[in-house]
Amino acid sequence: MLLTIKDIARISGCAVSTVSRALNDHPDVNPETKERICRIVKEYNYCPNRNAKFLKQSSGKNVLLIAKGNVNLFFTPILEQLQSSAGKKGLSVTVSYISENDNEITEAFRLCEEMKPIGIIFLGGNVCIFQRDFSKLTIPCVLCTAYAGKLGFENLSSVSVNDFQGGKAAAAKLCELGHRRIGILSGDNKSAGPFCERFSGICNALSEYGINEAERFTEICEFSFRSAYEKAYKLILEHSDLTAVIAMSDIIAIGAVRAFCDMKLKIPDDISVIGFDGLELADFYTPRITTFHQPVEKLADISVKMLVEMIENNDEASHILLDAEYVSGETTKERGIL
Amino acid sequence: MLLTIKDIARISGCAVSTVSRALNDHPDVNPETKERICRIVKEYNYCPNRNAKFLKQSSGKNVLLIAKGNVNLFFTPILEQLQSSAGKKGLSVTVSYISENDNEITEAFRLCEEMKPIGIIFLGGNVCIFQRDFSKLTIPCVLCTAYAGKLGFENLSSVSVNDFQGGKAAAAKLCELGHRRIGILSGDNKSAGPFCERFSGICNALSEYGINEAERFTEICEFSFRSAYEKAYKLILEHSDLTAVIAMSDIIAIGAVRAFCDMKLKIPDDISVIGFDGLELADFYTPRITTFHQPVEKLADISVKMLVEMIENNDEASHILLDAEYVSGETTKERGIL
DNA sequence: CTGAAAGCGCTTACAG
């Protein structure tokens, strides 16, 4: 049986309330008393029951981190950085992993009641769900990896790469290399969000290079190697004259590269591929994936910084866009002279 | 403000205790009352506060799932399968992710007090920590992906691949292809656990093929692309005559393949590489990684089945070893005639 | 600076 706060009170000869105050760093407790209590706590390896704590607690230093879709190679390093960055600011973070199909706002709302956090960081999230449901939440929140500036909520900041510019730069890069028959392997770009932004950016660049809508060949794929593989295969079967493909994430790029290899297409001689995200994996794949890197550390650090400033200084919501950084790889080259 | 059970009681005209019983499927509640309560619960979107629930609850259908080291591509699919498999058995699972450096037993013990689960599944875990600390836990537990048979705890079952046989088969495969100068890229094989088992298996096979200890070239790497890359590089620099490498996981194999490419070694013409785990990624890498696949679905399903039987039938602990399945890829071939 | 007491939202004997 684990010890309770009552046991610690008994052993230390204090009241339960004094132990609680000592443990939670309240100012009005005698330093000697506090030290004695802490010693006993350590000696007996006492650990407060979080259910009871959260049931009562109205405030604290707890920050909630809601990660949507944890299967994601891209989110894992951000998550680690978020945790370490929040830790340095003296915040204790509780992470909740939810699946791609869950409603992040509903989950956040429930956890707010349970944990009474002072702020929330969403790692990933569906902008449409935010638009519809976010008003339920009244504490400071930050959306990390998607732009929430268009939503206009007073307590919702966001930090992400400029996905429009990133998409545009990726397409421009291929056009500069002389490619004109370019396929697009997109994530779901129907509803607002990063894929939609990237898609707009890509189209914008293609237009500037005089490639009109009739010459854009797009397949929508799920966020998996297999789906990307299948859609890449289909794209080439239907448009054998493509010389380049833009994949909206490195996962998709890898699925595509594998498909092209199986079709006996040489990369980058027969076809160029450009990815997005700049995963560590992209750098260890053969061939190295040419990609646009999302600055993971910055995304995480800025998220935490924004949240802290909203909480402590009552700063109003702001929306920061970072540049995705071009990473040269082995999957792109100039279009061969046909 | 979220609704509490009191609100539901007031709205439905019942007592709080009746609402509680209805919600928790207790037998002794009038079907009509129950239906009315459930309708109201749904209509008002009521969701019980888990802190309060767990604070009181002495039993239930809660199963705890402790996943150690969530950065792991191998664990993610097992985790998903475990959740779906447990869901089908009518168990509600709570997942706790802990880092590689945490003590899984300490964490389990704390959560037992808080959640009062009826059983625990550990996804991954350090056998040495189990040996030292597991006796603290008295409820049925299953260790998934490592063998706990040597530990002899009455309430700890385990299911894993036969890592010794897997390692042995991997080494034998290379020997059969004519390789005699074989490098080993190992995870930490100093303390008991899968890497240690695989290492023993590898050594056993090499001995059987007459390759003595002086001809085994081993580097220990961390579980990352980068570490594997560096150690693979080092291995070749120091032993340029190696014709094959056994990597103890696909992550390590991929780091090695990338390193060999950068050293201008052709795979598999100049050097063969064999991995372990059978990640989806291994099948989408170019070249496809030859590997030994851990049967993810079986590992998960058996874990749940074992736990349920320990709980419901009071079955005693058992330890199941599955075979790792050979998956032919593009990174192995016969040793060239020198 | 400290203690006694109320109460967070639930569950579960106990009584009817």
Next chain:
DNA sequence: CTGAAAGCGCTTACAG
């Protein structure tokens, strides 16, 4: 089958 009441382990006004 249902309700009133105790209590889970904490935190926090309130009094001193």
